[in-house]
Amino acid sequence: MSAAPRETHFGERKVRLDEKQRLVDEVFHKVADRYDLMNDLMSFGLHRVWKDILVAKLRPPRNRPFAHLDVAGGTGDVAFRVAEAGGELTEVTALDVNGEMLRVGRERAQRRRDGGHVSFIEGNAESLPLPDDAFDGYTIAFGIRNVPDIGKALAEAFRVLKRGGRFLCLEFSRADTPVLDRLYDAYSFAAIPAIGKVVTGDGRPYRYLVESIRQFPPPDLFEEMIADCGFARASFTRLSGGIVAIHSGWKL
Ligand SMILES: C[S@@+](CC[C@H](N)C(=O)[O-])C[C@H]1O[C@@H](n2cnc3c(N)ncnc32)[C@H](O)[C@@H]1O
Helix, strand or coil: CCCCCCEEEECCEEEEHHHHHHHHHHHHHHHHHHHHHHHHHHHCCHHHHHHHHHHHHHCCCCCCCEEEEEECCCCCHHHHHHHHHHCCCEEEEEEECCHHHHHHHHHHHHCCHHHHHEEEEECECCECCCCCCCEEEEEEECCHHHCCCHHHHHHHHHHHEEEEEEEEEEEECCCCCHHHHHHHHHHHHHHHHHHHHHHHCCCHHHHHHHHHHHHCCCHHHHHHHHHHCCCEEEEEEEEHHHCEEEEEEEEC
16 A cells, blocks of 8 residues: 655645645745845845844854855845855855746845855755755755755755754744734734735735744744754744744754
């Protein structure tokens, strides 16, 4: 008897694991050109602060070479911050499965002074086209909840990091208090798809983004998943009343 296909969530829908990536790709294909503007509108610019805090935790050194990988790097928002914080000796690879998001990222790189320190490559977080033990740092921001098999992505993160390398993940989480949680829910489900419809002409991709936040494991469970993949000192920090969390682990 053949085993039942593994299932996961695509927003509130249950889908086969091998179906999810195509659906996710369609979402980001549609939103790529308005992605950065929408991020500012949806989060009132807060995503910039969260990304700054992520990079401050990474603290790329300015006095020695630092090889960094930003997975699900999209339009390069985190990659550019790491390049700027690290300076001349930092080289950043931004990897994403979606060619459209990468195209926007490459266009941005051309307009930046430090753009030469960021390279954009197409690839899947679940099977990175990169060698073992190659990177000092790995970040993934608002990306991992879109990946069909999160365990595979974590195992790949562990594989490509050098000993002493750090894994950092910025992801939506659960608000700390029931009141904030209800307010956040109301805003997310009512306002975000509506803003998406006005700005991009289609609210559905944004409904998926909101629903997918709800399906992502709570931070303590995700912390266990990170530790189970071999990362040492797995921990997380809640930001903005728990709306997002930064998860950390070390390959020691
Ligand atoms: C919400 S965006 C985040 C982009 C960027 N990290 C940021 O914070 O602005 C999610 C990104 O994950 C990418 N993605 C989805 N599944 C992926 C996978 N399996 N491997 C790599 N990237 C993936 C999407 O193409 C999209 O660019």
